[in-house]
Amino acid sequence: MAEPRGVEGRVCIVTGAARGIGRAIGEALLDEGACVCFADLDGARVANVAEENRERTGGAAIAAAVDVRDRAQVRAMIGRTVEAFGRLDVMFNNAGINKPMNFLDVTEENWHLIMDVNGLGCLIGIQEAARQMIAQGGGGKIVNTASIASRQGFDNVAPYCASKWAVVSLTQSAARDLARHDITVTGFAPGVVDTEMWEQVDRDLMEIGAAERPGQAMEEFSAEILKGRVARPSDITGTTTFLASRASDYMTGQIVMIDGGMTLV
Numbered sequence: 001m002a003e004p005r006g007v008e009g010r011v012c013i014v015t016g017a018a019r020g021i022g023r024a025i026g027e028a029l030l031d032e033g034a035c036v037c038f039a040d041l042d043g044a045r046v047a048n049v050a051e052e053n054r055e056r057t058g059g060a061a062i063a064a065a066v067d068v069r070d071r072a073q074v075r076a077m078i079g080r081t082v083e084a085f086g087r088l089d090v091m092f093n094n095a096g097i098n099k100p101m102n103f104l105d106v107t108e109e110n111w112h113l114i115m116d117v118n119g120l121g122c123l124i125g126i127q128e129a130a131r132q133m134i135a136q137g138g139g140g141k142i143v144n145t146a147s148i149a150s151r152q153g154f155d156n157v158a159p160y161c162a163s164k165w166a167v168v169s170l171t172q173s174a175a176r177d178l179a180r181h182d183i184t185v186t187g188f189a190p191g192v193v194d195t196e197m198w199e200q201v202d203r204d205l206m207e208i209g210a211a212e213r214p215g216q217a218m219e220e221f222s223a224e225i226l227k228g229r230v231a232r233p234s235d236i237t238g239t240t241t242f243l244a245s246r247a248s249d250y251m252t253g254q255i256v257m258i259d260g261g262m263t264l265v
């Protein structure tokens with residue numbers, strides 16, 4: 001009989017899973033029979049997400065409160081997952097933040113905040129997941145959330161773009177280092193996805209005078225999308241489940257664009 005190539009029985013962690021893209025990634029994995037740890041800074045909200053999903057599917061969903069910038073908390077999240085499900089097969093480093101500022105006004109504080117969550121958080125997540133995978137043996141997969149902002153610099157979100165370019169280079173560096181352990185490291189790059197992140201971006205852009213009304217930024221960013229509309233989180237999950245599955249075993253060091261044809265790179 002052929003080896004199973006899906007995600008059934010695979011143990012996965014998804015960070016930033018209290019809402020938006022991360023929640024959808026976790027739910028899609030659970031629907032395909034994976035065991036999922038939903039992890040987020042918002043511990044109360046992510047606990048509800050896991051509970052709702054256990055009720056919805058009867059599946060193996062747990063929650064972990066984690067700040068991805070804090071190595072001890074990331075280790076505890078992995079420990080909790082291994083305690084519940086026996087191992088870790090797939091790590092999604094998905095948690096991310098944005099805080100727009102006009103380019104000339106960007107402060108050190110803004111830079112450090114965004115680079116710490118999106119860049120350092122990704123590095124720590126890769127390292128700690130890999131340590132667990134190496135210790136248990138049998139390889140594994142690490143999947144990082146990049147962005148169209150990993151391919152182009154945009155003016156009001158310079159640190160965010162820098163942090164998402166960092167995700168690409170961390171993916172490549174880690175892929176080179178971890179291949180000898182049969183650990184693959186890939187990423188995916190969404191374009192404009194309709195999530196709560198955009199509500200915050202709207203508020204910030206209006207505050208700095210770069211937008212006049214809610215929804216304007218999303219409209220302007222979306223004008224060039226060949227598919228003619230912004231993405232829903234469910235547009236992303238076919239690819240993320242594939243990247244978590246054995247069907248993608250021969251891919252590593254790559255970033256898959258999922259932007260409806262917005263950037264063509």
Ligand SMILES: NC(=O)c1ccc[n+]([C@@H]2O[C@H](COP(=O)([O-])OP(=O)(O)OC[C@H]3O[C@@H](n4cnc5c(N)ncnc54)[C@H](O)[C@@H]3O)[C@@H](O)[C@H]2O)c1
Pocket residue numbers: 015016017018019020021022039040041042066067068069094095096097117121145146147148189190191192193194195196197198
């Ligand atoms: N929405 C988009 O258009 C878009 C496009 C490209 C890339 N992305 C990326 O996709 C990922 C998810 O975005 P989203 O739109 O679902 O955002 P979102 O703001 O809706 O959700 C992000 C989640 O991450 C959590 N989080 C923030 N800081 C954290 C930390 N330090 N530790 C742990 N969790 C933390 C938040 O609590 C939140 O639940 C992010 O990396 C984002 O940069 C989003």
